[in-house]
Amino acid sequence: MNNPISSILNRYPAIVIDGALATELERRGYDLKNELWSAKILLEQPEAIEQLHYDYFKSGADCAITASYQATIEGFTKRGLNEKEAFDLIQKSVKLAIQARDEFWSDETNRVGRPKPFVAASVGPYGAFLADGSEYRGNYGLNEKELMDFHRPRMKALIEAGADLLACETIPSLVEAWAMAKLLKEFPDTAAWISFSARDEKHVSEGQAFADCVRDLESNAQIVSIGINCTSPKYIPSLIREAKQVTDKPILVYPNSGETYDAENNDWNGSPVFESFGEEAKEWYNAGACLIGGCCRTTPEDIQAIAGWARKTRVGAKPCLASTN
């Protein structure tokens, strides 16, 4: 099994994850408020996605998370695509990230002092397909088998398209994480990270203790990192401490800006929790996370600020190495 995370953490103190995709495309003037979500951009303006991946690499990201968060066969076919078109579009999200990475890496001046970035294929939760904000609540009323059946075709498409790793993200509940962990066994050569959304300092969105969720995934060797994303950054230090008590796997965090998502109006309310997201992120490293980036409403500038201190951190002062050997 190829594990891009341990290969990097054996040589570098931290992995810089990228920042927001959808909200950053909106900030750049693209319209994602339509029936096909980001698929419309995948179909009609794929160069915008490729450019954004490139910009995140340039800002210092060691990985790109693909534009497949809300892309599912079931979702696309319900919106007028046939199954083949839906499958191709999901694969296109991976190919765009690979193209951006290869173009970035072909310039030798981009290679100094950093590892070759990898492509993490986003596997959003069932709640993202529902598009009603339930990835921040859970309680879908689906069992493990139903969730496995939902996730299977997209996982297959993403792996076949050449993703280096699956980024199972914004997972609100233990049952969905379990379903994904079990499904991974059908793709034994593939590594994944599992990242939950959380409601407070100790609990995932549906209400289970985060530490229990982490402990339950500990024995699955295909899960190469566990953590939290799209959650307010104010909960992150506590959640890292919760995870550290029960896992030896590298811990990842890529919270949102702290604004809250309003599913009804498909908009974000409030204001960012910290003046400098990227500087605050250093606290998460000190608390024990070794993969750090941003989710919704974060920008290439935030990622640049993270890379700014992460690259300078002395090798040997790392909290992550012990767990990746």
Ligand SMILES: [Zn+2]
């Ligand atoms: Zn997010």
